[in-house]
Structure formats: C-alpha cells, structure tokens
Amino acid sequence: MIKRVQYIIIIIALLAxxxxxxxxxxxxxxxxxxxxxxxxxxxxxxxxxxxxISVGPKARIALYARQTLKPSLTSYNYIETIRGDYLHVxxxxxxxxxxxxxxxxxxxxxxxxxxxxxxxxxxxDGLFPEPISFxxxxxxxxKEPQNPIAKISQSCKYDCFSKGFCKNGKCHCHPxxxxxxxxxxxxxxxxxxxxxxxxxxxxxHEGFKGLExxxxxxxxxxxxxxxxxxxxxxxxxxxxxxxxxxYCDIIDCYDPTCSMHGICKNATCYCSEGWYGKNCEQxxxxxxxxxxxxxxxxxxxxxxxxxxxxxxxIPTNNQxxxxxxxxxxxxxxxxxxxxxxxxxxxHGNCQNGxxxxxxxxxxxxxxxxxxxxxxxxxxxxxxxxxxxxxGWNGENCFIEGCPNNCSNTGSCQxxxxxxxCACDSSHYGPNCEFGMETDCDDGIDNxxxxxxxxEDSECCSSRTCSGNPLCTSDIQPSDxxxxxxxxxxxxxxxxxxxxxxxxxxxxxxxxxxxxxxxVSIIRGNVVSSKGGALVGVRISDxxxxxxxxxxxxxxxxxxxxxxxxxxxxxxxxxxxRKPFGKVEKSFFVPSNDIVYxxxxxxxxxxxxxxxxxxIIIEKCKSNYLESPQQ
Numbered sequence: 001m002i003k004r005v006q007y008i009i010i011i012i013a014l015l016a017x018x019x020x021x022x023x024x025x026x027x028x029x030x031x032x033x034x035x036x037x038x039x040x041x042x043x044x045x046x047x048x049x050x051x052x053i054s055v056g057p058k059a060r061i062a063l064y065a066r067q068t069l070k071p072s073l074t075s076y077n078y079i080e081t082i083r084g085d086y087l088h089v090x091x092x093x094x095x096x097x098x099x100x101x102x103x104x105x106x107x108x109x110x111x112x113x114x115x116x117x118x119x120x121x122x123x124x125d126g127l128f129p130e131p132i133s134f135x136x137x138x139x140x141x142x143k144e145p146q147n148p149i150a151k152i153s154q155s156c157k158y159d160c161f162s163k164g165f166c167k168n169g170k171c172h173c174h175p176x177x178x179x180x181x182x183x184x185x186x187x188x189x190x191x192x193x194x195x196x197x198x199x200x201x202x203x204x205h206e207g208f209k210g211l212e213x214x215x216x217x218x219x220x221x222x223x224x225x226x227x228x229x230x231x232x233x234x235x236x237x238x239x240x241x242x243x244x245x246x247y248c249d250i251i252d253c254y255d256p257t258c259s260m261h262g263i264c265k266n267a268t269c270y271c272s273e274g275w276y277g278k279n280c281e282q283x284x285x286x287x288x289x290x291x292x293x294x295x296x297x298x299x300x301x302x303x304x305x306x307x308x309x310x311x312x313x314i315p316t317n318n319q320x321x322x323x324x325x326x327x328x329x330x331x332x333x334x335x336x337x338x339x340x341x342x343x344x345x346x347h348g349n350c351q352n353g354x355x356x357x358x359x360x361x362x363x364x365x366x367x368x369x370x371x372x373x374x375x376x377x378x379x380x381x382x383x384x385x386x387x388x389x390x391g392w393n394g395e396n397c398f399i400e401g402c403p404n405n406c407s408n409t410g411s412c413q414x415x416x417x418x419x420x421c422a423c424d425s426s427h428y429g430p431n432c433e434f435g436m437e438t439d440c441d442d443g444i445d446n447x448x449x450x451x452x453x454x455e456d457s458e459c460c461s462s463r464t465c466s467g468n469p470l471c472t473s474d475i476q477p478s479d480x481x482x483x484x485x486x487x488x489x490x491x492x493x494x495x496x497x498x499x500x501x502x503x504x505x506x507x508x509x510x511x512x513x514x515x516x517x518x519v520s521i522i523r524g525n526v527v528s529s530k531g532g533a534l535v536g537v538r539i540s541d542x543x544x545x546x547x548x549x550x551x552x553x554x555x556x557x558x559x560x561x562x563x564x565x566x567x568x569x570x571x572x573x574x575x576x577r578k579p580f581g582k583v584e585k586s587f588f589v590p591s592n593d594i595v596y597x598x599x600x601x602x603x604x605x606x607x608x609x610x611x612x613x614x615i616i617i618e619k620c621k622s623n624y625l626e627s628p629q630q
Contacts, residue, residue: 025136
C-alpha cells in the first residue's frame with residue numbers, strides 16, 4: 001500500500017520595516033532570515049540615543065548602526081547582539097496585525113550618535129522570520145558624581161564606544177577616532193572632514209554636499225545658478241524658464257511640456273501631428289490644408305494634389321516598394337499655396353509666405369543664428385559665435401582681458417583662446433601693473449614698492465640674495481609628503497602631523513602641546529600693500545610661542561604659508577618681516593579643519609613706540625621730552 005503524504009504550505013506575508021522613522025515613533029516589522037534589513041532616521045544634535053527593542057524569545061539578531069552610509073557586516077560604527085533567550089520578558093508591546101508568539105522580550109541598547117543621518121541594519125541570524133518592535137528616544141544624561149575622588153576613579157563613559165581604551169577615567173582613542181569618548185570618526189582629508197570616503201568618492205554627512213563635502217547643504221554649489229535661476233532654502237537651483245540642469249546650465253525648451261502637444265529634445269519642441277509653433281501651442285487648421293480643400297470641395301477648378309507647389313510623397317511600383325519624392329509638375333498661384341515658404345523655414349514658422357524666426361535666429365529662411373546681445377560692440381558674430389576683438393573675452397565679448405592696455409608695460413596676447421597681458425621683463429601682475437626689482441645689488445628701490453634689493457622677494461631668485469636671511473623660506477609641504485609614508489585611516493592630526501615634525505614646514509614646534517581633537521591648519525598668502533608676494537615672512541601663534549613658526553614660501557603664486565594651531569575658537573597670528581612693521585590678524589578657526597584666510601597684506605614699517613619723528617599731539621607736548629639728536 002502506497003501512502004500519500006500531503007504537505008500544507010502556509011505563506012505568511014511579512015511586514016516590512018519602514019524606510020525611515022522618527023525619534024519617539026513605534027517601529028514594527030518582520031526580519032527575514034539571513035538578510036540585513038535597513039531603516040534610517042536623523043539626529044538633530046549630538047546625543048545619547050536609546051533603543052527599546054522587543055523581540056521573540058528565540059530571536060538572534062545583530063543590530064548595526066552607521067552614519068551617512070548603510071552598514072554592512074564589516075563596516076559599521078556600532079554593533080549590538082540581541083538574543084531573545086538572554087532577555088527578560090517585555091512589558092506591554094504594541095504589535096502589528098497578529099500574535100505569532102505568546103511573549104516578547106525587551107532589550108535596551110544605547111549609542112552616542114553625532115548629529116546627522118544614521119542607518120540601522122538588522123540581521124536575523126535565525127532560520128525563520130522574526131518579528132521586532134522598537135522605539136528610539138533621547139536618553140537622559142547621567143548625573144556627574146559630586147565627589148572628586150569618585151569622579152577620578154570612575155570608569156569611562158560609554159566604554160569609549162569600543163574605539164579606545166580607558167585609563168584613569170579618560171578615553172585614549174585608537175587611530176582614526178577622537179573626541180572626549182572617542183565618539184568621533186576621522187574622515188579622509190578629501191572629504192573635508194564632513195563625510196566618508198568610499199568607492200572612490202565622498203559620501204557626505206547630513207548637512208553637507210559637494211564632491212569634497214565642503215559645501216553647506218543649504219547653499220547651492222553654484223551660488224548664482226549660472227545667472228539662470230535662484231538658489232532656494234534647500235540649496236537647490238530653481239531654474240528660470242528655458243533652462244534646466246542641477247545648476248541651470250543646460251538650455252531647455254521654454255515650455256518643457258511643449259504645450260502637451262510634443263516632446264522636448266535638445267532644447268527644441270518636436271510637435272505632434274496637427275500642431276506647430278515654438279512650443280507646439282498652435283493648431284494646424286484643416287481648412288488651411290490644400291489637400292483637405294481638394295478632398296472636401298466639389299469645385300473642379302481647385303488644384304489637384306500633384307499640382308501643389310511642394311514636394312509630395314507618392315507610392316511607386318519600384319522593386320523596393322519605397323515611396324519616391326516627386327517634384328511638382330506645375331506651379332500654380334493660389335491663396336492656399338501661398339502659405340508655403342520658399343526656401344523652407346529652418347528655425348521658424350511660415351506665415352503668409354514669410355518666415356517668422358524663432359529667438360536667436362534670423363534671415364530669409366531663419367538659418368542664421370544670432371549672437372548674444374552686445375556682441376557687435378567688441379566682436380563679430382559668425383554663425384552664432386561671437387568672435388572677440390583683441391583684448392576682449394566672454395560669450396558676448398564683454399569681459400576686458402587687457403585693461404588699460406596692460407598698463408602700457410606689456411602686450412595683449414591670446415593664451416588658450418583668451419586675451420591676456422604678457423608683461424615685459426620688468427613688470428608683472430594680471431595687468432602688468434607691478435614693477436620688478438631690476439637690480440638686486442644697487443641699494444636702490446627700482447620698482448618703487450618700498451623694498452630695496454634683497455628686501456624685495458623678487459630678488460630671492462638672484463645669486464646676490466639667494467643666501468640672504470630675508471629670502472629664507474619653508475619647504476613645500478608636497479615635497480615633505482614625497483619622502484614619508486602617508487598614514488592610512490588616521491585622524492586629522494595624524495594625517496597632518498608631518499607639518500610640525502623636525503626639518504619640516506613648521507619649525508621648532510613642540511608636538512606634545514597640540515590638542516589632537518582641536519588642531520587645525522591656517523593657510524594663506526602674504527603680500528605687500530603694493531601688490532608683490534612676500535617670501536620669508538615669519539608667521540606664529542601669538543598665544544602659543546612654543547608652537548613654533550612657519551615662513552612664507554615662493555611657491556603657490558608666492559607668499560604661501562601653512563601653520564598648525566589649536567582650533568575651536570579665535571586664533572591670532574603674528575606676521576614679521578623686515579622692513580615691515582608687525583602685523584597681527586585674528587581668525588575664527590574650527591576644530592580639525594583647513595582654513596584658507598586669503599591674502600594677508602603687510603604695509604611699510606610703522607613703529608608702535610613713540611619716536612622723534614612722530615607728530616606730537618597738543619595734549620602730550622608738555623610731558624614729552626624731545627631728544628637732543630632730533
């Protein structure tokens with residue numbers, strides 16, 4: 001006897017976790033076995049976030065958390081294992097649509113999260129689907145112990161997030177992490193410290209964007225949207241009509257829908273049958289069609305189709321059975337035929353036998369493209385392209401390339417399609433407006449910039465001044481990097497530490513005095529008030545003389561410098577070089593950032609101490625004793 005065994009397959013639809021949720025919201029779903037199920041949420045401020053999670057008694061679940069990017073089994077910021085057989089029975093749990101198990105067990109998981117977008121990944125390591133419910137909320141901060149002795153002896157909070165080790169109540173972070181509790185993850189320098197470098201590109205944290213994550217998300221990457229739109233509050237370009245693209249840099253149809261009677265392609269509307277016009281907004285009337293007149297009229301004196309003065313496609317009996325275009329045999333004057341233009345309108349519409357051209361087109365057949373307005377003032381229009389006269393640049397030749405005839409100290413020449421000034425041997429600058437020190441050993445200020453011989457940085461390349469202390473400059477940072485092995489997956493400080501090491505850019509720096517979680521780099525250029533770049537300027541932090549000093553370099557357009565400081569507030573730098581007076585400038589420097597401060601201008605020497613040559617005001621004449629050597 002053969003027994004028949006019947007199998008009953010029960011298919012249960014699983015409830016998917018929502019793609020996004022908010023703090024305080026009850027989240028429920030089913031986790032299929034052997035898969036990571038993702039969801040995400042945002043944290044407005046750095047906070048300790050607690051997850052109250054309810055799972056089944058046989059659940060074996062791994063919880064992964066990662067900022068900005070989805071976590072994987074090997075890439076995550078936090079991981080927590082949840083096993084139902086290790087947990088207590090939960091209280092009242094709000095479940096979804098059915099009860100599969102009689103009891104649920106609860107677990108409390110706490111993560112210290114930085115502000116931004118966070119992705120959660122739930123991995124079900126069991127053989128069957130597991131239901132899960134959880135609520136995420138801001139955890140209450142622990143009260144600090146009032147007893148100083150107890151405070152010193154306490155263990156580190158959050159166990160340093162497993163990214164460092166605890167010693168005497170203080171977290172010592174592993175390479176690549178920083179912060180009081182090692183809660184901050186350092187990012188590659190390519191992402192400006194505001195994102196994660198992965199798969200050859202930067203994935204920016206919430207609040208930042210751009211290829212290098214260096215743009216606030218509320219700003220547009222192109223602030224003026226190429227003058228073809230407006231930047232909204234979300235940092236997106238709202239383009240004017242006729243323009244499209246992320247930065248409003250692509251010409252579009254004036255009406256992208258083509259009045260719902262055509263399609264837009266390459267900024268041109270291609271109309272459906274029965275419609276015409278720049279935006280397909282005009283309907284072709286059957287009453288205007290010679291063919292329709294012939295079909296519907298009973299008059300015998302109307303022209304036949306083959307007599308209409310326009311090419312017609314007629315069937316043939318050739319081998320390919322393909323239609324053949326036959327020229328009209330006879331041209332007849334008729335009001336119906338006058339609606340056709342000769343020659344055919346290339347970029348316009350035929351109205352009463354005359355071509356009415358589209359914008360930017362002209363000519364009898366609308367085949368000549370116009371240039372931008374104003375081209376005729378400094379250029380010649382050639383097939384829609386404005387060819388500029390000497391000394392003018394831009395699409396409509398309105399940008400002056402050689403102002404003031406290059407200050408009469410140079411010639412206007414074309415470089416890579418742009419008119420620019422080519423200065424003579426004794427002048428430099430964009431418009432050849434600055435003179436050069438022609439003789440570096442005559443004791444004369446040849447270029448009248450207040451600097452004589454080796455005081456002028458232009459002389460530093462001469463044999464006379466090459467060994468002069470005023471021409472001493474720092475080594476180029478890129479040259480230092482060529483002789484060392486760059487650290488991998490390191491913190492901001494570790495990646496830039498080479499600047500303050502021995503025989504590097506920043507001289508006589510005491511490395512131990514720098515705060516790794518705050519250090520930043522100030523970068524800029526030092527120039528004379530009369531326009532020339534200055535080499536050998538000594539730059540230092542006025543509040544921290546043991547940080548050492550840097551000297552401005554001749555590279556990077558001249559006068560460039562880099563100085564490592566402790567950021568997180570205002571930093572005052574001092575600039576010194578003979579014969580200039582001391583210059584002090586204050587800058588706000590955030591932590592772990594590279595701040596470019598632009599050009600720092602140094603004026604001619606002005607002593608801060610009262611001297612015999614100063615004009616004495618009336619109030620202090622009686623108290624001022626002039627020197628007999630005056």
